Amino acid sequence: MPLSIVVQITVSGALMGLVYALIAYGFQLTYATSKSLNFGQGELVMISAFVSLTLLDTGLPYVAVVPLGIAAGALLGVVVERAAVRLALQQKSEGWILLTIIVGLFLVSFAENVWGRDDRPFPTPIPADPIKIAGVDVTWLEISVAVGVLAIMTLVEVFKRWTLLGKAFEAVSADRDAAELMGISATRTVTLSYALSGAVAAVAGILVSPITTVGPTMAAALVLKAFSVAVVAGLQSGFGVVLVGLVLGALEGLASLYLGSGWRETPGLVLLILALAVRPTGLFGKAIIRKV
Amino acid sequence: MFKRVILQRLVLVRGAETALFVVLGALPLVEHSPYALGLLTLLAIYGVVLIGLDITVGYLGQVNLAQAAMLGLGAYVAGIAATRYGVGIPLAVLLSGGFCTAIGAVLALPALRLEGPQFALATLSFTALSATALNELEWLTNGAQGLSITRPLLLGHALDARGFFWLCIAILALVWLTMRNLMTSQWGRAFEALRDSPIATDAMGVGTYRHKVAGFAFGSGLGGVAGALYAFNFGYLQPQTFVYELTVILLLGVVLGGRKSLWGAVVGAGLVALLPNLLSSHRLFGAFSAIAFVLAVASGVRGLRRRTGAFRALAPIVATLTLVAGSFLVSNIEDWRKAIFALLLFSVVVGMPEGLMGFASAALARLFRVTPPALPPPAALDLVLPARAPDGTILLKLERLSRHFGGVRAVDGVDLAVTAGTIHGLIGPNGSGKSTLVNVVSGLYAPSSGGLRLRGAPLRGGRPVAAARAGIARTFQNLQLFGGMTALDNVMVALRGAWRVPLPFVLLGLGRREELRGQAAALALLDLVGLGDEARTRAADLTYGAQRLLEIARALARRPELLILDEPAAGLAQPDVHRLLEIIRRIHERGITTVLIEHHMDVVSELCDTVTVLDGGKVIAEGPPADIKRDAKVITAYLGADLGAVDPGAAATAPSDLPRAP
Numbered sequence: 001m002p003l004s005i006v007v008q009i010t011v012s013g014a015l016m017g018l019v020y021a022l023i024a025y026g027f028q029l030t031y032a033t034s035k036s037l038n039f040g041q042g043e044l045v046m047i048s049a050f051v052s053l054t055l056l057d058t059g060l061p062y063v064a065v066v067p068l069g070i071a072a073g074a075l076l077g078v079v080v081e082r083a084a085v086r087l088a089l090q091q092k093s094e095g096w097i098l099l100t101i102i103v104g105l106f107l108v109s110f111a112e113n114v115w116g117r118d119d120r121p122f123p124t125p126i127p128a129d130p131i132k133i134a135g136v137d138v139t140w141l142e143i144s145v146a147v148g149v150l151a152i153m154t155l156v157e158v159f160k161r162w163t164l165l166g167k168a169f170e171a172v173s174a175d176r177d178a179a180e181l182m183g184i185s186a187t188r189t190v191t192l193s194y195a196l197s198g199a200v201a202a203v204a205g206i207l208v209s210p211i212t213t214v215g216p217t218m219a220a221a222l223v224l225k226a227f228s229v230a231v232v233a234g235l236q237s238g239f240g241v242v243l244v245g246l247v248l249g250a251l252e253g254l255a256s257l258y259l260g261s262g263w264r265e266t267p268g269l270v271l272l273i274l275a276l277a278v279r280p281t282g283l284f285g286k287a288i289i290r291k292v
Numbered sequence: 293m294f295k296r297v298i299l300q301r302l303v304l305v306r307g308a309e310t311a312l313f314v315v316l317g318a319l320p321l322v323e324h325s326p327y328a329l330g331l332l333t334l335l336a337i338y339g340v341v342l343i344g345l346d347i348t349v350g351y352l353g354q355v356n357l358a359q360a361a362m363l364g365l366g367a368y369v370a371g372i373a374a375t376r377y378g379v380g381i382p383l384a385v386l387l388s389g390g391f392c393t394a395i396g397a398v399l400a401l402p403a404l405r406l407e408g409p410q411f412a413l414a415t416l417s418f419t420a421l422s423a424t425a426l427n428e429l430e431w432l433t434n435g436a437q438g439l440s441i442t443r444p445l446l447l448g449h450a451l452d453a454r455g456f457f458w459l460c461i462a463i464l465a466l467v468w469l470t471m472r473n474l475m476t477s478q479w480g481r482a483f484e485a486l487r488d489s490p491i492a493t494d495a496m497g498v499g500t501y502r503h504k505v506a507g508f509a510f511g512s513g514l515g516g517v518a519g520a521l522y523a524f525n526f527g528y529l530q531p532q533t534f535v536y537e538l539t540v541i542l543l544l545g546v547v548l549g550g551r552k553s554l555w556g557a558v559v560g561a562g563l564v565a566l567l568p569n570l571l572s573s574h575r576l577f578g579a580f581s582a583i584a585f586v587l588a589v590a591s592g593v594r595g596l597r598r599r600t601g602a603f604r605a606l607a608p609i610v611a612t613l614t615l616v617a618g619s620f621l622v623s624n625i626e627d628w629r630k631a632i633f634a635l636l637l638f639s640v641v642v643g644m645p646e647g648l649m650g651f652a653s654a655a656l657a658r659l660f661r662v663t664p665p666a667l668p669p670p671a672a673l674d675l676v677l678p679a680r681a682p683d684g685t686i687l688l689k690l691e692r693l694s695r696h697f698g699g700v701r702a703v704d705g706v707d708l709a710v711t712a713g714t715i716h717g718l719i720g721p722n723g724s725g726k727s728t729l730v731n732v733v734s735g736l737y738a739p740s741s742g743g744l745r746l747r748g749a750p751l752r753g754g755r756p757v758a759a760a761r762a763g764i765a766r767t768f769q770n771l772q773l774f775g776g777m778t779a780l781d782n783v784m785v786a787l788r789g790a791w792r793v794p795l796p797f798v799l800l801g802l803g804r805r806e807e808l809r810g811q812a813a814a815l816a817l818l819d820l821v822g823l824g825d826e827a828r829t830r831a832a833d834l835t836y837g838a839q840r841l842l843e844i845a846r847a848l849a850r851r852p853e854l855l856i857l858d859e860p861a862a863g864l865a866q867p868d869v870h871r872l873l874e875i876i877r878r879i880h881e882r883g884i885t886t887v888l889i890e891h892h893m894d895v896v897s898e899l900c901d902t903v904t905v906l907d908g909g910k911v912i913a914e915g916p917p918a919d920i921k922r923d924a925k926v927i928t929a930y931l932g933a934d935l936g937a938v939d940p941g942a943a944a945t946a947p948s949d950l951p952r953a954p
Contacts, residue, residue, distance in 0.1 A: 037409060039416075087603055087642065094408040097355040098543065098641055102634045105540055109631035220536070224420055227413050262428040269417040269424075276414050277402025 008136055009253040015142045016211075017249020018149040020268075021241040022204045023226035024233065025153055026197040030081075031235040032173035033186075033193040034089055036096045038080050040104020041201055042223030046216060047107055048073040048202035049209045050115050053122055062125050070202045077198020079103075081191050089190065111216040119215035126210070141210055148207045150242070156196060157238065169193065221265060225252075228272035234282020244283065304662050312558070313465050320454050329453050331565050336460035337521045338561035340467050342545045343554060344514025347507045349543065350551035351475070351483040354408070357539045358399065358415035361422040362392045362512045364534025366519020368426060368433055371441040371529055381446040381459070385520040392516025396509040419539055426531035438530040441523055460521050467514060468554050470799040474510075477798045477807065481785040483507055485774045492772035495734055496786040497760030497850060506795075537630065541567070544637045550647025559649050571625045571632065581615035584639065588612040591643050608643030611635045667780070667827060668808050670815035677817070677848060680883030682713020685747070687885045688733070688854055693742035694909075695732050702728040704909035705742065710854070715876070715886045717900035717917065719893075721930055725909040726889050727769065730856055733887075734766045735759030746854065763853035767843040767860060769889075775832035779823055779842050782831050783814035786849035817845045821875050837868035844875065848884075855879065856887045861895050873898060897921065905929065 023045065027037040038044070052069035056062070084099035126144045130137040160166040171179040172189040180186050205219070212218055229248055233240035251267040259266070275282065316336075320329050341363055348356035366388035373379040373387050399418055426433050433439055443451060451459060474480060482503045486493040493500045523529055541564055549560025570580055588608040595605035615635050622628055644651055688710040695703040703725045710716045720726050731737045733744060738754025745751065746762050753759075765786075774782050784790075790810045793803045818824050821841040826834060831842060840860055847855055857876070861869050869892070876899055879886060890896050896903060897917040905913040905920060907929040913920055920926055 039412070083607070083638075087601075087607075090601075094353075094355070095641065095645075097409055097412050098547070099638065101355075101540065101543075102638045102641065105537075105630050106634035106638075109628055109634065112630075113627055224417065228417070231410065231413060260428070262424065265420060265424055269421045272417045273399075273402060273414055273421075276410055280410055 004135065006254070006257070009257050010250045011136050011138065012142065013249040013251070013253025014246040015138070015146055015249065016208075017229075017245040017247065017252070018146050018242065019204055019208045019222065019245075020225045020229045020248060021245025022149045022153065022200060022207075023223060024230035024241040024245065025156075025238075026200040026204070027226065027230040028235055028238065028241065029156070029197045029200065030085075030190070030193045031230075033169065033176075034085065034190045036085055036089065037100075037230075037235075038077075038085075038104075038194070038197065039097060039100040040080065040084075040102075040107060041197070041226070042219030043104040043107035043111075044073055044076050044080070044198050044201040045205040045208075045219040045222060046111060046214070047076060047205075048198075049122065049205035049214045049218065050111055052202075052206050053120065053209070053214050054115075056123060066206060069206050070199045073202025073205070074195040074199040076107075077194040077196070077201070078191055080198070081194035085190070085194065086187065108216050115214075115216070117216060119213040119218070122209035122214050124210040128210070145207045145211070148203060152200060152203045153239070153242070156200065165192065224265065225268040228268035228275075230282075231272050232275040232283060234284045236282070236284075240282070240284035301662055301665065304660055309468070312555075313461065313468075317458060317461050320457055326453060329457055331569075333453070333457045333460050333525055334565040335558070335562050336457065336464045337518050337525060338542075338545060338564050339464045339558045340460075340518040340521070341515050341542060342549065342557040342561050342564075343467055343471055344511040344518070345542055345546050346551060346553070346557050347483070347511035347514075349546050350553070350556075351480070351487065352504060352507055353487040355412040355543075356415050356508075356511070357412055357536075357543075358396075358418045358512070359515050359542050360534050360536075360538035361419040362396065362515030363519045363522060363538070363542075364426060364529075364531070365395060365422055366392050366516030367523040367529050367534070368439065368519075369516070370520030371439050371523040372432065374444045374524070375439070375441055378444070380444050380448075381451075381520075381524065384444065384524075385463070385517055388520035389513045389517040392519070393509045393513030396512025396515075397505060399512075400505040400508040416536075416539075419534075419536060423531055423535050426534070433531065436531060438528055441527050441529065443524045443527065456525065460525075463517065463521065464558075467517070468558075469801070471554060473799055473801040473803070477803045478785065478791040478810070479503070479506075479795070479798065481777065481781050484777055484781075485785045488774040488776055489772045491736065491756070492768065492774065493785075494756035495736070495760055495766055495768075495772075496846065497757055497765075497788065498785060499757045501757075540633060540637070544633055544640075546647075547637065547645075548640050548647055550649030550651070550653075553647070553649045553653070555653070556647050556649035560647075567633075571629055574619070574625065577625050578616075578619040581612065581619050584636070585609070585612040585616050588639055588643055595643070604642055608639035611639045611642075664828065667815060668812045670819050670824065671809070671812035673816050673820060675816075676813045677820075677851060677882055677884075679881070680713070682883050685712050686710070687712040687747060688887075689745045689748075690729075690733070691743050691745070693729070693732060693744060694740045695728050695737055696740045701909045703732060703739075706906070706909070706911055708904060708911065710885060710887060711902070712853075712885050713883050714901040715880055715888055715899050717896045717903035718887055718889045718906065719891070719896060719903060719920075720906035724906040724929075726906055727858065728909075729906065730766065730858055730887070730889060733759070734764055734856060760850060763850075764856065765847035765850035765852035765854070766856035767840075767847050767858055769858040769862060771839050771843060773831040773839055773842060773846075775830070777831060778828050779818060779831055779834065779838075779845075780811065780814050780827040782842055783817050783846050783849045784810045786846045787813055788850045814845075814849065817848050818842075820848070820878065821845045822871060837864050837871075840864060840868075841872070841875065844879075848879065852884060854885050854887065856889070858889050859891060860888070861890060861892050869895065893921070 023041060026041060031037050048069050051072040052065050055065045055068055080100060080103055084103045085096045088095035088099060127140045130139050160169050168179070168184045168189055169192065171182065171184055172186050176186050208222070225248060229241050229245045233244040248268055248271065252264055255267045256264040316332065319332060341359060345356060345359040348354050369391045370384040370388040373384045379387065427435055443456065446459065482493065482498050485498060486500045486503055490500045545560035545564040546557065548563055550556025570576055592605040592609045612635070615632065618628060640647065686709045690706055690708040693703060693706045694701065706729060718726055728737065732739050732753055735753060735756035735758060743750055744753065746764065751759060751762055774785065787810055790813060791806065793806050797803065815824060815827060818827055821844055823838060823841060823845065826838060831839065834842060844857065844860065861872055864872060873895065876886065888896065888900060900917050902914065903917050903920045904911055905926050912925045912929060913923045
């Protein structure tokens with residue numbers, strides 16, 4: 001195997017890994033405020049991509065479609081929170097696991113019947129031509145993914161740190177009860193976190209669709225790997241996901257190169273189980289002290 | 293009277309079970325269509341899978357997404373064993389069951405340290421992994437092409453469809469029996485306990501982890517057994533059958549049927565087997581969704597009356613209304629299969645979380661009132677809690693024990709010796725490190741440095757089960773009872789040395805005598821704390837004072853060398869405090885060493901032989917209660933440096949913290 005191919009596959013894989021990182025970041029946003037996450041997050045990625053595709057088909061320009069697609073994702077996030085998460089959180093149960101799975105299943109079926117089961121290309125103004133950077137072929141599309149992922153994550157972090165609403169978000173994440181006592185509505189903040197998480201999922205969908213094509217099952221594999229990234233990095237750690245996403249993406253490329261493309265998914269799954277076994281709080285997570 | 297109760301139980305409970313299996317078994321004699329027989333066989337197979345899944349989902353309370361994978365792995369093991377190696381049905385079923393039990397145990401070792409979402413994620417990844425493996429290991433599984441299997445012989449006999457159905461029903465009946473035996477034994481109690489309070493389960497020496505692993509492995513094994521039957525029923529296997537969608541359908545079966553219920557699992561299995569047929573006919577589906585809608589409206593109205601919240605009442609109505617609308621609007625229902633599952637599952641989880649059988653059994657219980665079997669007379673207390681002669685040796689010794697949290701030195705180099713047979717008081721202002729110290733001694737926290745010895749033997753910290761097995765039992769300041777269990781079961785689950793019958797015998801139903809002995813012993817302890825009449829009351833329904841006393845009875849069930857009472861009088865009314873004093877004295881008379889953490893100074897001075905005072909994580913005084921009350925350092929710690937100026941915060945939160953002025 002020539003070294004150049006190995007390097008090429010590692011780099012392409014790593015760039016894809018950034019998409020996993022972005023979806024994983026969406027998990028962190030809701031986990032921070034509510035200790036819950038959306039098991040149907042992949043379906044949010046997929047539906048937002050389909051909505052954007054439909055809008056593009058109507059002739060709207062790309063720059064107008066992107067914010068609309070993101071808004072659709074945010075709205076879906078709110079729906080998920082209202083339908084599947086709030087009740088369980090009120091009951092202090094883990095019912096949201098099952099309920100978010102259910103909502104996701106509904107959305108898959110919805111997409112299958114509304115948009116069809118076939119994969120469709122996603123037109124984008126960003127050219128797919130490769131350019132050579134240090135001897136490695138990188139496409140503008142891949143660069144747009146990397147830039148987009150880092151940009152949206154930075155934007156959300158800035159929002160959390162520098163706006164009043166963002167401070168409320170951080171307060172609820174740190175201590176829900178204390179925040180409530182200070183007059184912050186924890187319920188609304190959790191809703192906000194689901195809206196943000198949905199928006200982030202939509203960005204992931206719009207960024208990745210030109211590469212993967214759009215279909216009802218496009219996100220099933222993506223989200224499994226995003227779970228791996230979130231767990232390995234730790235559900236609390238902000239930018240740790242970027243690092244883990246890059247590594248996992250690269251590992252995947254190498255696995256399909258050396259083991260065959262059918263084994264592509266395995267590094268993520270194995271890493272996930274291993275991480276849970278060895279370090280359930282994640283590489284960058286803090287240990288939790290049980291209080292009695 | 294006594295006989296009538298037994299007879300009634302026999303007829304109503306066992307009779308209904310027997311009738312179920314007789315009717316199921318006899319159906320093929322009346323109904324000859326191969327189609328119906330196929331459905332019945334599927335029901336039996338799903339019944340086994342769902343009973344297995346119910347162990348984790350119902351009893352352990354975790355979302356298990358691996359059962360479809362277990363079904364698939366079991367099916368492939370049996371299929372490969374039969375086609376490649378000519379193995380017969382019995383051995384193939386055993387192989388599949390054994391294989392999946394082993395896989396389950398291996399997966400459980402890491403996964404079951406986890407709770408909630410992490411567990412769901414681990415099992416989800418496992419399902420994806422196993423699908424990949426079945427697809428990619430083509431030399432073994434034939435990959436995506438699928439594996440064809442001819443049904444092997446059963447002890448030399450070829451089985452026709454009816455014979456195979458009877459085999460499946462027989463296996464389902466066997467699984468039902470063993471599960472019932474398991475769940476009415478100490479194992480079933482331990483499962484329930486660890487769902488209610490994992491911390492207390494460990495502190496009572498039951499061992500959360502061991503029971504979780506065993507439960508998950510056993511449930512997975514049942515998935516494997518069902519997989520073997522599945523393989524021999526259909527004769528053709530494909531990897532993509534055993535993926536995420538099947539997982540969700542299996543969850544639907546358990547939740548819809550009713551968790552923690554054998555009946556629920558079989559009812560759920562029937563529904564899951566029927567689902568595809570439901571979707572094949574427009575009219576059938578229309579009728580079905582109409583029924584679902586009416587049910588949702590009925591339970592919604594009931595919910596609104598009982599004020600369970602608008603969402604719980606209305607969301608299922610909206611979901612089922614969508615189903616009804618869909619049955620009119622959609623031409624090909626089959627295409628919307630997943631959405632229909634989702635809406636159904638959503639309505640059940642939100643509107644009827646107890647499931648169909650949970651709902652039905654509550655109604656039946658009101659109709660028939662089956663009295664639980666009578667309890668045996670309480671055992672003699674001397675047998676349950678043998679009196680020890682106090683020998684005056686040092687029982688517990690802490691050597692320069694510290695526990696830090698980041699920069700906070702909660703316990704900072706404490707030396708402490710507790711003499712056997714005494715009541716040793718541990719007092720100190722809020723935040724002085726009492727609770728942390730107790731958590732270290734009972735193994736919940738590992739010490740940061742220093743050591744502890746029990747009867748001279750070093751005790752490795754950080755392992756509550758080990759501490760409990762070594763003879764330390766405790767109560768919790770913030771009650772950690774097993775709320776869903778009766779007072780009797782709360783005590784029984786903690787009984788030390790009472791459960792000796794090995795698991796295989798328990799499964800065969802040979803644990804009954806042990807069970808009766810356990811009941812008698814637990815009753816004796818309940819009598820000791822004055823809760824003998826509340827044996828059948830759910831712990832969560834007891835009064836606050838009774839709950840505190842129940843915690844003591846449960847700790848005594850450990851027959852402890854060292855009993856730690858963590859603020860047992862906190863929040864008690866005055867009459868209850870007197871009862872408590874009386875109980876602690878009786879425990880003292882039996883020679884049990886007690887460490888008493890307490891804020892009520894009167895309780896401490898009345899009971900304790902020695903008192904240790906902590907402040908800022910350090911021991912500031914030690915001695916008989918009378919001396920402690922006069923100790924200048926103690927008074928300063930409680931009242932602040934200036935003797936007169938009472939800290940208003942401390943006074944407001946805990947007025948009884950203040951030592952009475954001499």
